[in-house]
Amino acid sequence: MESFRKLLLFNLSSGEKRVWQEENLFHYCYNIVFRAGYLALYGTESPRGAGNKEKAEEQDRLHSNQLFQEFRKYDRLFPRLAFSLLPPKDKREAERLKRHFWNILSVKKVWQKDNISGWISDQDQLLAENGVPEYMRNRFMFMLLWASQGNTGPTAFWLLLYLLKHPEALQAVRDEVDKVLRESGQEVKAGSPPVTVTRDMLNQSTLLDSALEETLRLVAAPVLVRAVLEDTCLRTSSGTELTLRKGDRVALFPHISVQMNPEIHEEPHKFKYDRFVNPDGTRKDFYRNGKKLKFVNMPWGAGVSTCPGRFFATAEMKLFVFLMLSHFDLELVDEEEEIPAIDISRWGFGTMQPVRDIQFRYRPRF
Numbered sequence: 064m065e066s067f068r069k070l071l072l073f074n075l076s077s078g079e080k081r082v083w084q085e086e087n088l089f090h091y092c093y094n095i096v097f098r099a100g101y102l103a104l105y106g107t108e109s110p111r112g113a114g115n116k117e118k119a120e121e122q123d124r125l126h127s128n129q130l131f132q133e134f135r136k137y138d139r140l141f142p143r144l145a146f147s148l149l150p151p152k153d154k155r156e157a158e159r160l161k162r163h164f165w166n167i168l169s170v171k172k173v174w175q176k177d178n179i180s181g182w183i184s185d186q187d188q189l190l191a192e193n194g195v196p197e198y199m200r201n202r203f204m205f206m207l208l209w210a211s212q213g214n215t216g217p218t219a220f221w222l223l224l225y226l227l228k229h230p231e232a233l234q235a236v237r238d239e240v241d242k243v244l245r246e247s248g249q250e251v252k253a254g255s256p257p258v259t260v261t262r263d264m265l266n267q268s269t270l271l272d273s274a275l276e277e278t279l280r281l282v283a284a285p286v287l288v289r290a291v292l293e294d295t296c297l298r299t300s301s302g303t304e305l306t307l308r309k310g311d312r313v314a315l316f317p318h319i320s321v322q323m324n325p326e327i328h329e330e331p332h333k334f335k336y337d338r339f340v341n342p343d344g345t346r347k348d349f350y351r352n353g354k355k356l357k358f359v360n361m362p363w364g365a366g367v368s369t370c371p372g373r374f375f376a377t378a379e380m381k382l383f384v385f386l387m388l389s390h391f392d393l394e395l396v397d398e399e400e401e402i403p404a405i406d407i408s409r410w411g412f413g414t415m416q417p418v419r420d421i422q423f424r425y426r427p428r429f
């Protein structure tokens with residue numbers, strides 16, 4: 064909440080006029096969510112070091128923005144880097160970027176920050192206690208940045224875009240957000256103190272939750288790789304038997320087998336914001352051939368290596384959209400513009416990205 068206040072709401076309290084501002088939606092969402100997540104996990108500038116609180120906040124804004132620009136360069140190269148398809152010039156650039164991050168996120172620099180999250184500090188301490196050399200701990204820091212910040216921004220983009228393209232969904236989710244705020248005794252008004260959105264309030268936002276899950280169903284497409292440790296026979300629900308040999312590697316792609324499966328999800332290509340929620344706010348159950356299904360959406364993977372950041376990610380993305388809807392009027396610059404296609408070169412790497420950006424505008428609601 065503190066990071067979003069610093070990045071998203073700080074202009075509002077200084078009496079920003081109700082004028083429309085235009086931005087590219089993908090860039091805007093990725094930028095804000097990346098920076099908020101980074102500051103929340105890796106810590107913030109100390110006011111003592113910077114001179115005072117305002118200067119420290121300004122440095123956080125500048126530094127996190129620079130980090131984002133470099134991260135995007137690496138992010139763009141990543142699929143071809145992973146498939147060893149980069150030409151020599153891009154390969155050199157990827158190498159430069161990697162070294163840049165190892166330096167910026169080095170444990171020496173990170174430990175100078177205030178408010179480092181327990182998630183980061185505990186993991187680093189564990190590595191240090193187990194004798195892992197410092198240069199490897201620096202690399203691990205970058206790995207964690209990649210895992211924690213590569214998917215939340217793009218997912219937040221798709222969620223806002225789907226809402227903007229489905230006015231009835233936007234209205235329903237905004238009404239819910241306004242109601243949850245009202246019931247917490249708070250109000251977004253020009254000149255009033257900034258609101259605080261708690262975990263409880265996010266839990267009460269069940270339509271927003273369903274809209275996020277629906278977005279993840281449509282755009283999260285990770286490949287899950289598993290090593291087969293012993294000879295195994297898998298029986299599918301249709302009765303087919305699959306023999307897996309010890310030493311094999313299995314790649315699962317639940318985006319097609321589960322998330323876009325018309326036997327599980329009616330009209331799987333459609334965005335239905337309330338697909339995952341009953342009218343009373345409880346979570347919907349899904350059935351096939353009369354049997355209740357356990358796996359109906361797998362954006363976070365499954366089993367021992369299920370994404371450990373899923374609760375943080377969900378709270379972060381919901382909070383971002385909650386704040387955007389409660390504080391700003393939003394619209395696409397061209398309401399008729401089609402939703403951009405997904406960039407298929409990123410299949411398997413988590414949340415998909417669009418092939419092009421799309422312009423939107425926003426202004427303070429009050």
Ligand code: HEM
Pocket residue numbers: 207210211212214215218283285287288362363364365366367368369370371372373375376413414
């Ligand atoms: C929309 C956001 C996110 C999505 C869709 C996502 C998805 C995933 C997936 C599919 C995996 C692999 C799971 C498997 O192999 O079964 C994974 C692993 C991981 N995720 Fe996330 N993630 C997201 C956000 C985050 C965040 C915010 C963090 C940290 C705060 C995080 C930390 C990690 C880590 C450390 C792993 C490696 C786990 C391991 O190998 O044991 N993720 N994530």
